[in-house]
Amino acid sequence: MIITRTPFRITLGGGGTDLPSFYEEHGGFIFAMSINKYMYLMLNRRSVADRKIVIRYSRVETVDDIEEIEHPLAREVLRMHDVRENIELTSIADMPARTGLGSSGSYLVGLLTAVRAYKSEPAAAVAVAEEACRIEMEILQEPVGKQDQYMAALGGFRVLEIGRDGRVEQRRVPVDFMTATELVSKARVYYTGVQRSATAVLKEQDEAARRRDREDHARVVESLLKIKEIGRDILKAFEGGDLDAFGRLLDEHWKYKKRMSAQISLSVMDRLYDEVKKRFGVLGGKIIGAGGGGFFMLYCPERGRELDEFMAGHDMPRVDYFPALQGSRVVSDMTAFDDFGWAARP
Numbered sequence: 001m002i003i004t005r006t007p008f009r010i011t012l013g014g015g016g017t018d019l020p021s022f023y024e025e026h027g028g029f030i031f032a033m034s035i036n037k038y039m040y041l042m043l044n045r046r047s048v049a050d051r052k053i054v055i056r057y058s059r060v061e062t063v064d065d066i067e068e069i070e071h072p073l074a075r076e077v078l079r080m081h082d083v084r085e086n087i088e089l090t091s092i093a094d095m096p097a098r099t100g101l102g103s104s105g106s107y108l109v110g111l112l113t114a115v116r117a118y119k120s121e122p123a124a125a126v127a128v129a130e131e132a133c134r135i136e137m138e139i140l141q142e143p144v145g146k147q148d149q150y151m152a153a154l155g156g157f158r159v160l161e162i163g164r165d166g167r168v169e170q171r172r173v174p175v176d177f178m179t180a181t182e183l184v185s186k187a188r189v190y191y192t193g194v195q196r197s198a199t200a201v202l203k204e205q206d207e208a209a210r211r212r213d214r215e216d217h218a219r220v221v222e223s224l225l226k227i228k229e230i231g232r233d234i235l236k237a238f239e240g241g242d243l244d245a246f247g248r249l250l251d252e253h254w255k256y257k258k259r260m261s262a263q264i265s266l267s268v269m270d271r272l273y274d275e276v277k278k279r280f281g282v283l284g285g286k287i288i289g290a291g292g293g294g295f296f297m298l299y300c301p302e303r304g305r306e307l308d309e310f311m312a313g314h315d316m317p318r319v320d321y322f323p324a325l326q327g328s329r330v331v332s333d334m335t336a337f338d339d340f341g342w343a344a345r346p
């Protein structure tokens with residue numbers, strides 16, 4: 001049995017600029033953090049005589065060959081690494097899927113980490129991230145960017161500079177414990193209860209940025225350029241320890257993000273956002289991820305408890321989180337021992 005633990009992420013600045021339709025023309029910029037909410041992948045070689053493969057997620061698949069697997073990420077990882085034994089793969093997550101925290105990237109990176117441990121073929125975190133990007137972006141042709149895979153693999157506070165050729169230069173941003181504590185106290189996160197696939201939102205953005213003949217092309221590209229600029233300002237705010245500046249920049253960011261698509265926000269969220277800014281001194285906020293639901297981040301410098309009560313009254317409970325410094329890792333590997341506790345391999 002091999003168990004991996006892979007963090008989810010929250011984008012702090014530059015969201016959306018990591019899609020090829022944008023970075024191939026303008027270069028991308030992402031500032032994000034991993035959080036202590038995780039995807040767990042358990043890979044076990046079954047001892048029964050048959051060679052069936054079992055994949056457990058929101059449903060259970062039992063197949064004779066990997067080509068029959070319907071879960072696209074699991075199928076492509078096992079195919080890429082030619083794992084055809086009678087294995088059982090189970091995924092468990094701290095947070096619901098399709099809520100803007102990068103769950104598909106965490107699943108993919110966690111599974112790649114597990115399979116590489118199973119085959120005794122470890123790789124550097126950046127290599128695993130690029131492998132995950134290849135599966136989602138090239139093989140499956142999903143309209144996604146590169147941040148989820150890199151954040152899942154690397155962890156911590158990270159800047160990703162994405163060149164026009166797709167190459168990623170990443171670096172860790174040194175955020176101290178006191179700043180991290182202040183952040184989670186003021187940048188409060190609430191669960192909207194709405195689950196949605198990011199694919200539809202991202203596909204619309206991707207097509208608008210790529211196709212110059214669309215009437216929304218200029219608006220989407222101009223918004224992303226501004227989001228990229230604001231993202232750099234958010235990074236400066238963190239480096240200077242000025243989190244209130246981050247809160248105000250969130251508000252500016254949200255205005256440009258909503259300009260890209262009517263699917264990004266919800267009318268009820270817009271009304272709530274205007275109200276909490278007036279009543280509780282919220283400086284800024286946004287829906288985490290591509291938009292359309294999931295989690296709502298609100299930056300509230302002083303009246304956080306009152307805001308919690310207000311949001312709970314609208315069926316949006318607060319979610320506790322804290323930045324996580326580690327990326328995907330193997331937390332248990334019992335394949336290193338035989339059934340009697342003897343080391344099975346050096």
